[in-house]
Amino acid sequence: MSAAVLRPAVAAIAVIAVMAVSLGAAPAGATPWGGRADQSEAPAGRRQPAPPWFVVRYDVVASGDVRSDLAVFSAVVDDTLRDPNGWATNGAVAFVADRRDPDLTIHLAAPAVVAAADPACSAQYSCRVGDDVYINAGRWVRGADSYRHRGRSAYRQYVINHEVGHWLGLGHQPCSAPGAPAPIMKQQSKGLGGCEPRMWPLPQERRRMLRTLAVQRPELATRP
């Protein structure tokens, strides 16, 4: 094994070690990625933003015959990725817009573009292929039946978080129990399986994401 190969592996182990120490030392729920971000009533000043452990550079583009406003799409992507309830995980992951050298490109894509991106994709749904996330422009306008009570804005946040979740290394998850909040990695566009719609990752999904990121994309880590 060459030094060049070894170095990312060592970095990943170091990140995991730091995470493990933080997990052990912090009170329950107080870790940078803890499940308390939903509790916006937490006393002011109690939660300091964590310095980022990973930096993800992303770009937003329109692909194909798209009528929707790209500026609106871009604003929703920015807000969704940076929301403390999302994959930003209370600041542990920094999402930075970068047109020149993005790690991840998020497309507002015509259905035909999505279908052509990969044999596993279709014109009906959104899709992630490599470092490209294709948000289906048809769904962007229509939403999904499963979100008709939550509204289109919630659906848009869900689909961005779901597809970016794939890029972050996560696969699909089922509904755990009737009435439970749906995992973000459940295919909520296709149905909820008895769960309630939820457009943010569950705390356990965020913990899994941080572990996966450290192993699969050590180059994104900001700590040696």
Ligand SMILES: [Zn+2]
């Ligand atoms: Zn999926």
